[in-house]
Amino acid sequence: MTPAMRLPVEQRMYIPSPGEASDVELLPAGDVTGGVLRVGGTVRRPHQTQSFAVADYLDWLENAGFKGSPRFLGRDPSGRDVLTFMPGDCSAAVPEQWVQSEDLLASVALLLRRLHAASAGFIPSEHPFPRHPIPAERLHAGQDRLVCHLDVTPQNVVVRGGLAVGLIDFDLAGPATAFRDSFNTAMHWVPLRDPVDAWPGWETLDPFRRLRIFADVCGWTAEERRRLPEFGADAAGLSYDRMEHNAGTLGGGWARMWADGVGGMIRRRRAWLQANGGRLVSALTD
Known part of the structure; x- marks a missing residue:
């Protein structure tokens, strides 16, 4: 749909088509958001505080010609957000062996680079993204901010023919920098973590080789690689x-992840990055 024909996101209502209710599938729950359904060729998600900000962002990406994101169609009579369904494969909570493919890794980096190019110039003015009470300015170092996905995990990448073709679950999208978004993606896909926290079957992967593949496709600068x-x-x-x-404040999936020990895993990742800083820089620059 052309921008001139669209209603503002807060005014869009989605009217279900006859027969849609006969084709319903409960989709895997994310870490935070549950109750997501595929209904025919659409996805129904609970409406959230940031929903209209995300919808504006998805409109911008559509206008920019980016084909790797869903389209926001409106809210259904139950008040849920309705988006287009992106067919393909997504990883399970514990990523399968096919997710380890280096070709897939490189295609994720390329898709992310295309997302950042399409995002350039988007300013969320009508519906600003919620501000977190713990700011991230120290990670931006004065650089221009760019609205990014910020949660490109194996579970949120749509794969066809062994290559990444789409991104879903923009719940954590917001202003950041391209490097922060790409580092966060590498953290999950390389992955960058203490080996004690490796997924089953991922223990023997070479994170230094995989990081170099990812960084080269992403186009990280020499300065980004060193730091x-x-x-x-x-x-x-x-x-x-x-x-x-x-x-502590939102509960739900956040509290569950905390109870499951995510805090300890984050601390181990930090220690691993510090202990292996020289090897990481060498892998990225030699």
């Missing part, structure tokens, strides 16, 4: 503070 260990350690500290805050 990755320090940046990653700072990001882990911020993540710990935010997770602890969200667990």
